[in-house]
Amino acid sequence: MRANRYSLDKLYYRDVSQKLATARELFSEHGDIFMNEAEVRIMLDNLTSLSLNLQKQMASMTMGSLCQICASKPEGGCCSAFMANETDAVLLLINLLLGIDVCPQRDDDFECCYLGPSGCTLKVKPIFCLNYNCRHILTGNGAGDLKELDKAASAVLREQTALEEVLLKTIRSL
Ligand code: SF4
Numbered sequence: 001m002r003a004n005r006y007s008l009d010k011l012y013y014r015d016v017s018q019k020l021a022t023a024r025e026l027f028s029e030h031g032d033i034f035m036n037e038a039e040v041r042i043m044l045d046n047l048t049s050l051s052l053n054l055q056k057q058m059a060s061m062t063m064g065s066l067c068q069i070c071a072s073k074p075e076g077g078c079c080s081a082f083m084a085n086e087t088d089a090v091l092l093l094i095n096l097l098l099g100i101d102v103c104p105q106r107d108d109d110f111e112c113c114y115l116g117p118s119g120c121t122l123k124v125k126p127i128f129c130l131n132y133n134c135r136h137i138l139t140g141n142g143a144g145d146l147k148e149l150d151k152a153a154s155a156v157l158r159e160q161t162a163l164e165e166v167l168l169k170t171i172r173s174l
């Protein structure tokens with residue numbers, strides 16, 4: 001049996017720049033195959049509207065300014081260079097399929113390379129980046145808002161995970 005060019009190691013466990021190179025290769029060489037799948041197109045649309053809904057919920061809870069306050073402190077916010085390791089080639093491929101020009105924004109040992117001047121440049125983020133469990137957010141907002149936030153983030157995660165599965169099936173067949 002022919003070995004697949006895209007091993008799990010290559011997709012998930014290499015360093016940040018290698019995973020980005022793999023995502024770009026998948027997009028440029030096979031992007032049309034993914035986009036020809038009706039299921040993929042529907043899921044990308046769903047993901048766009050669910051992500052927008054999550055953004056709206058975050059904005060209504062002033063999370064942008066809470067995170068900015070954190071980021072301006074010496075110990076920084078959540079978007080550390082370490083967190084960039086949580087991105088993988090399939091997630092980056094989803095961003096490329098959504099029309100995001102996925103590009104490192106910085107090259108330092110402190111912040112995530114996908115953190116731009118106005119925040120995260122990825123439309124679809126790693127699971128750990130959707131875990132808004134910090135005390136600033138938990139203490140600064142009411143139970144109703146937190147429940148809505150959880151609901152919106154979970155809906156994004158469910159669709160994201162399902163789309164990853166569909167894409168992986170196609171990647172395995174390449
Ligand atoms: S999620 Fe919480 S800890 Fe992280 S940057 Fe935002 S406010 Fe700070």
Ligand code: SF4
Nearest residue numbers: 079083112115120129
């Ligand atoms: S939210 Fe975006 S910028 Fe922040 S750590 Fe996650 S991927 Fe990086």
